[in-house]
Amino acid sequence: MSDLQKAWAKSRLTAGITPDAFDEREEEMEEADSYITDLPESHPDDDSSSASSASSTGTIIPSPSQKLFARPQGVPRGRTLQPIPWTTYFERELFLQPPESAPGLTLHAYLTSPGDKGPLFVMHHGAGSSGLSFAVCASEIRKRVPAAGMLSSDARGHGLTVTPEGEELDLSLGTLAEDLLTVILMTKAEMKWKELPPIILVGHSLGGAVVTELAKSAQLGNALLGYAVLDVVEGSAMDALQSMQTYLSTRPTGFATLEACIEWHVRSRTLRNSTAARTSVPNLLSMEPAAEGDSRPWKWRTDLARTQPFWEGWFVGLSKKFLEARGGKLLLLAGTDRLDTELTIGQMQGKYNLQVFPEAGHFIHEDLPEKTAISLVDFHRRNDRSALVLPPKVADLLKQGKRSKPNSSTHIE
Template sequence: MSDFQRSFAKAKLAALPFQSPLHAEEDEEEDEGEDECGHWRPSPDPFQDDDSSSSASSASSTGTIIPSPSKNLFARPKFSTGRRTLDPLPWNDYFTRELYLNVSRPTENVIFHAYVVPPTKGPLLVTHHGAGSSGLSFALFALEVRKTLPNAGVLSLDARGHGETVVKHLGSQSNNADLDLSLETLSQDLLDVIHMTQTQLVWPELPRLVLIGHSLGGAVVTNIAVAGKLGNAVLGYAVLDVVEGSAIDALQSMHSYLSTRPKSFPSIASGIEWHTRSRTIRNSTSARISVPSLLRREPSNASNQWTWRTDLAATQPYWEGWFAGLSRKFLAAKGGKLLLLAGTDRLDKELMIGQMQGKYQLQVFPEAGHFIHEDQAEKTAMIVADFYRRNDTTALVLPPKVGAISKPKTLA
């Protein structure tokens, strides 16, 4: 290059603005712990509802970055608002009243605890939760179903040994000791709760009933339906994610599941977190409602830990009795029949034959876990609402009888 060309190039370069080398900025970002591209990406939210849109979550993670005039263009914010809270949600956002119903029997006194939204000229959906759960398992469902059926009511009890229901054995100083959790006893408990609710809320007669049970609760409502003790008040019954064959098979691995489950939690929030992280409950909103009712803190517990209210291992003597004969009773009972499952593999032979014969309505939620009514509360509510409408004979308008039709007038 000649001296003239060299001087001309220097003059041109001098007129350009100075820019720092790119690698210097990248080194600075690496020191701050950022990723390879220097972009801050919020950590995945483990408490996000499973039914949220995947496209929406993808869009949120690749949104347009607006440059800042500050030097630290991609600096991590001091506070992140992407995480959801794990604070418990109050029951009275989902039910209007809680009831304490006292039942005296020859060997025990029971104070049943239940949540209720009274119906207004509509049906009463009576729900029974599964083993180890509580009446608040149906809280989010209760809210969603009343969006579709505004006049409907919901009654959800805490079974004995669960939630805030207390059993006092006569002659014993301890509560809930040596609980009788047989299917017949649980069925009688639910019948008593229904009739006592009618008395306490001063209903002249029982409203139209739809019985809904999850897991163990499914066995209870089926047992009541096949016994016919509520007469014509029962329009139908729904069983959530339990059939006889798969339930009895699953009992073989129940001890393995209980051994892997934490025995205690340092706080309510950590209990909620475990349920969502383990995908036991896949809907974080429902977990925030129902999980606090599953735990309690003993006053004598020096470590200040939260433990399970229900000792599931102690219920083992009743496991097989809950589900034996369930499929036969489900198909034999009068009234509409609805079966909601998380997968078709749960159907046993008897139910497969019944389904092909059109004896009941089947709905499968492959995106849900065992707690269908919590994981997919809105969809469950819509299916139950449609099921009620299909079986509500009061809404039928029958044509007049042939003899009652007036003859057309003849012209004079």
């Protein structure tokens, strides 16, 4: 609180308002300004960091023996900018090396396995983000469906996915969709699942184009229940690309600390939820050897300017593919102004479910993880085929020696 504010507070003593009470009210207002979800019960271990994750099995499983993120005694009230590690939200991380790909490609993903007959939410982040973009939202889904599994991968050139050294970065839509399919199938093999669980694909921005491309390919077969696209449609995406370079020119090129980058995301309103920012932002940066006079050694992992040749290919034809692919369809937007003509007509025809969160920014799932989770859980329940009660097969009735009655709903010719 500033000196001017304190002077004003002292002048209010005669009204029964103390400076201490004023300080407490200010702290309450600061906390209310940034929606913070409760952290899930964590099971991390300091030795299970990403830096030490190059194991022979390609899987890192944190120890369940510690709760590192219980609130320490003596910590002052108010917001903290300390990073939250992935172990708070996911069971393990996977480092997958496709046998048929070029040597040196390692696809990285975070996983919480589904329980018995539970669905698997497969998530793909937007350009410049990482698999941890969905961490808080994933925990909110698990609160409502404890048997649900979560699989959130890092795209090429993002997060901890490693591409062959010296190879030109390929971020074409077809390649990214093939990578996502590879992650799903290799996770099934790694975890020794007999078959793929029921799958809900979830993609934000670029990720929305990727999951739509995969859904349109029908390569997941009957395992795919539906797909959800978060805050991207073809028309508005193509328009936004025109101002992308302007945005990149105004973004800081580096930061002195991880906390400084988290603070920039929150203060700039790029992310409106400080818990989500503390979780996802640290993975967007890597520390580079400091050049002489450079006080900001933390640099962006993903050079968004290098992705420009792929921008148009990500979104051209997206609306048509979204409407035509098989499976349930959900579109979550931060504003109805993002709808283009084709999707507006499709929505009026009831071809997909639409929900709008005007209080969110572009990162809907990070700004409003709880509301996003509720929408995704409801979407799964509407498309869950395991809840359907099918009529008995005619062949089974004949084996049991039963014949249909004249007025029965089941007729046997």
